[in-house]
Amino acid sequence: MADTARPSRLLRSVLVLSLALNLIVVGLVVGASFSGRWDKGPRGFDFGAGPIAAALLPDQRDALRDEMRGSAGPTRLRRADIAADLRPVLDALKSDAFDDTTLEAFFAQMQDRGAALQSAAQEALITVIRDMDAAERAAFAGRLEEALKRPRPRP
Template identity: 30%
Template sequence: MMIEQAKPMRRRWLLIASLALNLVVIGVAVGAAWRYAGHDKARLRMPPVGALLFRDLDAGTRQSLRSKAEGDHGSYHARRRAEGARVVELLRATPFEAAALGEMLNAQAERRHSFQRSVQEAWLGKIEAMSAEERADYADRLQHRVDHPKRRKWRE
């Protein structure tokens, strides 16, 4: 008699577990469909003006500016990892030297500012070389990109 009662109870739990798993799978599928169907409005933000200017430079100029910004690290990401590792190292130092951390952060900010200035100078040189008609056409294209942002591309 005990065995007969245990089977319906086990079946009920199996049914509940199966339904729960199905709901999880359906939820993941609906969430993915929602995200990739263009409903993720946060990803449709206007890119920073500096990014627009940088993307409008020719590939050779962009590569030259990147190489200068990367320094001895070989890549932007390697430089960022090295900077992050240095911050962690300075935070763990005993005794803690706030001045050293401040100097490191100031140097990082100056490198960023220097890169931004070099992009602006290169872009302005490109714009100065344009005729009035070319500048007007460029302004129209830029206005369209500002008014109709595309999905953000994380890596270009």
């Protein structure tokens, strides 16, 4: 009788992780194509500023967006960049000898990009607030106080 070897637990784990990552990528592509927002980034404009960004008036948010676009830093995480960075991860996942340093490097790179994006957004927000006159800053402070009193919506 032929001896059939069962795949190792590590190989099965790697295959499941690879399938999960592929499904995430497919979900992102399908979701973006159906939403009509292909490569336009997220709909919200928060960048970690939470109630501060929410307290801005629409024209101030426009000024913030314009300031971000004019900055030398990143203005968003681009899907094409993430997809290109995932290629070595996918190759590592498909390899018989899995090396987790590729995955660690990917996560470190994503963390660095996110931190750079948040830093650029915060600098732009500081510029927008600095450009406000005293009355605009007082009104902004009032909206911020009101935003802090409201219960936080649950996802």
